[in-house]
Amino acid sequence: MKQKADTVKKDFIPTGIRVGTDVFALVKSTYDETFKGWELNADVDFYRYYLAVDYGYWGRTYISEDANYSNDGTYVRVGADVNFLKKDPDKNMFFIGMRYAASRFSEEMVINQIDQYWGPISTTINNNDVNAHWFEVTTGLRVKMWKMIWLGYTARLKFALSTGSTDEMMPSDVPGYGRAETDSYWGFNYQIFVRLPVRKSASIPLKK
Amino acid sequence: MKKLSWFVCFSLFAASCLNEADCYQLNNNAVVIYFKILGGKVDKFELYTIQSADAGGPFLVDTVVSSVALPINPKTEETVFTIAGAYGDYELPVTYTRQVQFVSENCGERYVFTNLNVLENDFDSVLLVNTTPAPVPVPSSAKNIEIYRCPRTNLAGVTFKQKVFLSDVTVNFDAIIYQPSDSLTTINLPLNPNDTTTTFTFSFGNATKTLKVSYSKETETLFPQCGEQSLISNLHVNLTDLTLVNIPNDSIEDLPVSNFEITP
Numbered sequence: 001m002k003q004k005a006d007t008v009k010k011d012f013i014p015t016g017i018r019v020g021t022d023v024f025a026l027v028k029s030t031y032d033e034t035f036k037g038w039e040l041n042a043d044v045d046f047y048r049y050y051l052a053v054d055y056g057y058w059g060r061t062y063i064s065e066d067a068n069y070s071n072d073g074t075y076v077r078v079g080a081d082v083n084f085l086k087k088d089p090d091k092n093m094f095f096i097g098m099r100y101a102a103s104r105f106s107e108e109m110v111i112n113q114i115d116q117y118w119g120p121i122s123t124t125i126n127n128n129d130v131n132a133h134w135f136e137v138t139t140g141l142r143v144k145m146w147k148m149i150w151l152g153y154t155a156r157l158k159f160a161l162s163t164g165s166t167d168e169m170m171p172s173d174v175p176g177y178g179r180a181e182t183d184s185y186w187g188f189n190y191q192i193f194v195r196l197p198v199r200k201s202a203s204i205p206l207k208k
Numbered sequence: 209m210k211k212l213s214w215f216v217c218f219s220l221f222a223a224s225c226l227n228e229a230d231c232y233q234l235n236n237n238a239v240v241i242y243f244k245i246l247g248g249k250v251d252k253f254e255l256y257t258i259q260s261a262d263a264g265g266p267f268l269v270d271t272v273v274s275s276v277a278l279p280i281n282p283k284t285e286e287t288v289f290t291i292a293g294a295y296g297d298y299e300l301p302v303t304y305t306r307q308v309q310f311v312s313e314n315c316g317e318r319y320v321f322t323n324l325n326v327l328e329n330d331f332d333s334v335l336l337v338n339t340t341p342a343p344v345p346v347p348s349s350a351k352n353i354e355i356y357r358c359p360r361t362n363l364a365g366v367t368f369k370q371k372v373f374l375s376d377v378t379v380n381f382d383a384i385i386y387q388p389s390d391s392l393t394t395i396n397l398p399l400n401p402n403d404t405t406t407t408f409t410f411s412f413g414n415a416t417k418t419l420k421v422s423y424s425k426e427t428e429t430l431f432p433q434c435g436e437q438s439l440i441s442n443l444h445v446n447l448t449d450l451t452l453v454n455i456p457n458d459s460i461e462d463l464p465v466s467n468f469e470i471t472p
Contacts, residue, residue: 064312064316065316066316066317067310109310113316117281118281125308167305168306170309173310
């Protein structure tokens, strides 16, 4: 007699929404005088696939010997993750995903320098309402710590940045991305989530 | 505990990836100019000064160069270089686009220059090779502009057997003589392109000696922008009170070769 194999029925109806924030951004904002930022993260499950959305803000302030720079702006990421721990009873995740990200920001630079040949240079340059977008490959973990509380990290490889610039100024730092002249960039988030269940998930058979 | 170890592990990984901008070769504000002779030879440009009215001082003074790297003005999008050479004064106006970018707290800002262009100028011919100015320090392969001049077909090379103190040297027609210093072993002297003889007068301290040379000449248009030029050959000494004059090469080349070897 043929034995029926153990299977998990594919159920694409979401079982919960996870809402969280990037702890690293919040902590960094307290000790790093050059950085102010926060980020909200959310995902929702469709079987082993997750729709992920991030929204964040960051601003930088740098003071150097002959130029002061500041920027601020918001960014949004939208994408999907694939969970490779689909049989985990706690719905823990090890995932790989993709994101499309976009940022809108403004920056200002105040230059006060003395050029070796051309003498004093004193000027203020602005780059207002600049749009940027890029793509990301992501990977990470989501681990259930206690009841509705989850911890996670996301490592992201950001690439294919496209930014606008004015005739006078090239973007230096893109909120959500990082240094504008870098073709690709690593990023990390350390996140804490609250998972809000919307229905009970299908039972997962135990291994014999 | 096992879960916590995941986070510690990746925290260390993240910290190891933090990077800092490189402050090397931030600005590409150097226009690299090569001096050449029409026909392709590399020139040796006898230079008094190169400067710009907006700069605090000259960029180069009293030297002979085949190439120079000149800084462009980050305050404007045009720089006019004034070049005072042994055989003429020239203006070289260049335009460019300029953007500024903040790099880091350590490096400050950088200027990015592009779209270099050469405006109307006084040189015989100018070729724009690369429209992106070079970074500083300037790489050896960098080249933006080639400046060409017409061949000088009447400059004879004079070599003294030993270093001499030459307080003055003149010729018997209206001509420019470039004498880099009083104490020298070589000097280039002009022959009259409109005549077949030229007389040089050398002042060695208290002693004055003359050298009258004769030659044959024919006119030819080597390059359209240079017009007709006299090509000089068959040099020989007519009259002199110098101790000894040899003629190792009896025709004129540019750059000059040794045409007269003189023992004062």
